[in-house]
Amino acid sequence: MTPRPSTPPRYSQYWNEYLETMPREVLDQHHLRRIQALLRYAYDRSPMYRKLYDRAGVRPEDVRSLRDFVEKVPCVDKADLLAAQAVNPPYGELLADFQDDMTHQFYMTSGSTGVPLQVPYNHFEMMKSAEHVAIMCWAVGVRPGDSMYLAFNFGIFVAMWMAYHAAFRMGVHVVSGGGVDTKTRIKQIKDFKPTLLFATPTYALHLAEVAREQGEDLSSSSVKNIFVSGEPGGSIPSTRTAIENAWGAKVYEYYGASETGALGQGCTVQGRMHTFEQDLYSLVLDDRERPVADGQVGEHVATSYIMLTQPVIKYKTHDLVEVHYGGCECGRSWKYLQGGVLGRTDNMITIKGVNVFPAAVEALLGEIRGTSEHFEMHVWREKGLDELLVRVEASLDLDRSCYGETEASAQELLRHRARVRIPVEVLHPGALPRYELKARRFFDHRKTGTRPPRSQKGVSL
Numbered sequence: 001m002t003p004r005p006s007t008p009p010r011y012s013q014y015w016n017e018y019l020e021t022m023p024r025e026v027l028d029q030h031h032l033r034r035i036q037a038l039l040r041y042a043y044d045r046s047p048m049y050r051k052l053y054d055r056a057g058v059r060p061e062d063v064r065s066l067r068d069f070v071e072k073v074p075c076v077d078k079a080d081l082l083a084a085q086a087v088n089p090p091y092g093e094l095l096a097d098f099q100d101d102m103t104h105q106f107y108m109t110s111g112s113t114g115v116p117l118q119v120p121y122n123h124f125e126m127m128k129s130a131e132h133v134a135i136m137c138w139a140v141g142v143r144p145g146d147s148m149y150l151a152f153n154f155g156i157f158v159a160m161w162m163a164y165h166a167a168f169r170m171g172v173h174v175v176s177g178g179g180v181d182t183k184t185r186i187k188q189i190k191d192f193k194p195t196l197l198f199a200t201p202t203y204a205l206h207l208a209e210v211a212r213e214q215g216e217d218l219s220s221s222s223v224k225n226i227f228v229s230g231e232p233g234g235s236i237p238s239t240r241t242a243i244e245n246a247w248g249a250k251v252y253e254y255y256g257a258s259e260t261g262a263l264g265q266g267c268t269v270q271g272r273m274h275t276f277e278q279d280l281y282s283l284v285l286d287d288r289e290r291p292v293a294d295g296q297v298g299e300h301v302a303t304s305y306i307m308l309t310q311p312v313i314k315y316k317t318h319d320l321v322e323v324h325y326g327g328c329e330c331g332r333s334w335k336y337l338q339g340g341v342l343g344r345t346d347n348m349i350t351i352k353g354v355n356v357f358p359a360a361v362e363a364l365l366g367e368i369r370g371t372s373e374h375f376e377m378h379v380w381r382e383k384g385l386d387e388l389l390v391r392v393e394a395s396l397d398l399d400r401s402c403y404g405e406t407e408a409s410a411q412e413l414l415r416h417r418a419r420v421r422i423p424v425e426v427l428h429p430g431a432l433p434r435y436e437l438k439a440r441r442f443f444d445h446r447k448t449g450t451r452p453p454r455s456q457k458g459v460s461l
């Protein structure tokens, strides 16, 4: 018989209380030691990092404090990693270590913004990532004997594999939803009664919608906790509430990227995420690459201590987050990001001098009566200035004669709360395309210099 993995006692609210509640001063000492070792490692082994640091005139031994790290060490972003891989594909000058005596798994990013980045994970990296998922699951009450439903195909989406390995680490059963259609998945959920679900926010809603069409209600299903990742939603109140109501379960966000590993976990205080400080140093920087003050919004710049095959050091995620440096009600000392990922630096819109985050607009849309969760945002440039248009489908019960009134009240709410005038078009239910896995809701026409296409206003497709 295979022995059950060791886990904390069931009553413990922490997976690792020592690490999760470490005082800030001790955490900072931990970060400095890990960063110094990591810089030395990357400088000696990865041609990309060695060239970058030589050009910047910084050597690993020059970093004697966290302030040195912030001020002296240059940032990298995905374009740098892709360029380093292109030198000698598949891994090129980015690679620091590839140990033939260790099992590797090979992933790549989805390539939604261009060429995919190749991301090999060795066994150590995968097991550490699985531990991050275990920390997150344990925090919200998942215990041995629970069962996990993975509503994904077993493909290149690395977060799914982290969850899969985390289940073994925690003594949790796995029900695979790979390679079957949505209707079969709904049947599996009814038959196997999983207690937790991993899905994208769009797919969690899609499953519930298809079940409803079949005359079934998932709000009384066995699922108690839902972890969503792959796109924003888990920390946006309106989207989270829609998923929670459809499933009768709590929703938490799981934040990460293939190249960085896990970055953040949903807290028991919903709507915020902790960064995994045991293995990650998170900086939140302004546009001049200086750390923002507590409670301010900036770009999340991540340094991972576990990604050793292809190191990730001061990696610009382009995610906008509101950082709090500690003091969470859940007892964890780790930094938290209020509201999760608020938007992307490359998606930021400036309308008449006011910065507007698409995720903030999405959150406000959820408060407008008479509209559904199906919407699109279009941004384009008019005489050098950003313009934003919101299209949202009416809810099924909204009479067509009320569309104009709903548009006016939506515009008023956005003007009042986002402090800018944003035109809103209310469309007939079914007018916008449907997506199964990840919804496409943000259309940036600034890159092509075009205007948004005409809408199917009031037309049922």
Ligand SMILES: [Zn+2]
Pocket: 267, 268, 269, 274, 328, 329, 330, 331, 332, 336
């Ligand atoms: Zn917390």
